[in-house]
Amino acid sequence: MTVQDIGKIVATVAVVQLAADLLSRRYIFQSDSYIKSVAAFERARTRRDKTAAAIAAKQQDQTNAVASGKQKQAPSAKSAEKDQKKLQRENEELSTVAAEVARRHTMSNFYTQIVFFLLYRILSAEYSRKVVAVLPFEPFRLLQRVTFMTLGGPSKLSVGEVQTLWLESIGGPSPLPPDVQHVSQACAFAFIYMLCSVSVKLIVNMVFGTKPPRGADEGMSTFMDSPQSQKMFKTFGLDVDEVKEARNALGF
Numbered sequence: 001m002t003v004q005d006i007g008k009i010v011a012t013v014a015v016v017q018l019a020a021d022l023l024s025r026r027y028i029f030q031s032d033s034y035i036k037s038v039a040a041f042e043r044a045r046t047r048r049d050k051t052a053a054a055i056a057a058k059q060q061d062q063t064n065a066v067a068s069g070k071q072k073q074a075p076s077a078k079s080a081e082k083d084q085k086k087l088q089r090e091n092e093e094l095s096t097v098a099a100e101v102a103r104r105h106t107m108s109n110f111y112t113q114i115v116f117f118l119l120y121r122i123l124s125a126e127y128s129r130k131v132v133a134v135l136p137f138e139p140f141r142l143l144q145r146v147t148f149m150t151l152g153g154p155s156k157l158s159v160g161e162v163q164t165l166w167l168e169s170i171g172g173p174s175p176l177p178p179d180v181q182h183v184s185q186a187c188a189f190a191f192i193y194m195l196c197s198v199s200v201k202l203i204v205n206m207v208f209g210t211k212p213p214r215g216a217d218e219g220m221s222t223f224m225d226s227p228q229s230q231k232m233f234k235t236f237g238l239d240v241d242e243v244k245e246a247r248n249a250l251g252f
Helices: 003-029 032-068 077-126 141-147 159-170 189-198 200-208 220-224 227-235 240-250
Strands: none
Touching: 003 077, 003 189, 003 200, 032 077, 077 189, 141 189, 189 200
């Protein structure tokens, strides 16, 4: 296993993710517009929660009064409808400001993904046809599509060619490890990069990234639930309920 190459890939991914998080914090999440959006979201959520609690308490008091005989009839439907309309307005306001907060985080993630796409292309060209590691097991066929990416595929290489690539990778004469029994155990850059993406990037982002406030932390789902998005769907002739069903089926 070429420890130097793997260390370089891990360090590069970590540094790029750290830079992306720090730049996003400086130019997006510390901007006046974002701070105002978060403050507006917190105020809207507080108002909505107070209204919901007040309506629930009012309904409970009226129910208890009817049950105890202090009130002869149930509250009118008109009063209940008025309360529900007020709660709906505040929910819509909350969804609107939540979508604005989520939009800033989505924009940051979009820019970061562009940077990592370019990084992948650069590193992929640098490590093309280069064995970065040798796996201690023979991967199943589907995994081989990833582990052998940029090497040409197991069917296109012989053990001798893997030996040559391995020697070129480590920069000197050294036999393949004794547990290597099959050519498919050669591992290309793409698999190491994928492991870094689901581990190193995540850890760095958890430590240095800026998390959206609770209630605006569902990414595109928060944005699509906003009243503006609902109106846009209707403008294009899309049924809002069908869109929600499709999102649930796709898991977002």
